[in-house]
Amino acid sequence: MNTLTTGFMMMRWEILSAVMMFFSSQLNVVCRKTSKHTLAFMCSGLGLSMTCWFVMGLMGMTFSIEAMTQFWMSSKEVFFDVMSKTPTNWPMP
Template identity: 55%
Template sequence: MGTLTASLVLMRWELVSAVMMFMASTLKVKCRQTSHNGMAFIFTGIGIGMSCWFVTGLLGITLSMDNLLNFWHITKDVFVDVMSHTPADYPMP
């Protein structure tokens, strides 16, 4: 019993996201059948968000503000570096 409890505690967020993916998929199909395309689009977005949450949870990736700020600074530095190598007379479309 303790093993089952421990596994449920450790996998709670993955289980919640898996259930949410299933519910979003089911509701999307129901909305498509009844021609509620706007709601189906919303449920598709929820399903994609839940699948991303599921994968990040399984891989152990934490989406904290520190990690997001670090990603933003690296992206900015790479953009500035790439733009500094662009010729000044680069043709504009």
């Protein structure tokens, strides 16, 4: 029974995240109407994190240390490559 329940919940994480996005949106609206800006900000953060989780689940992306390290290394290489191609007299604000 536990195996069936766990399997069902693992297949339904996308639905859970979509429901959480809806609830956080509704709570955000209610908190903004009652001038509870801190709670509205927290609900916005919850909605944003659930959106990222939803998209990662749909795209089949996993959150692991190896994937984050690979992303960081490739973005660092791209950043240094772009910065090495900028002119030396680039106007800085």
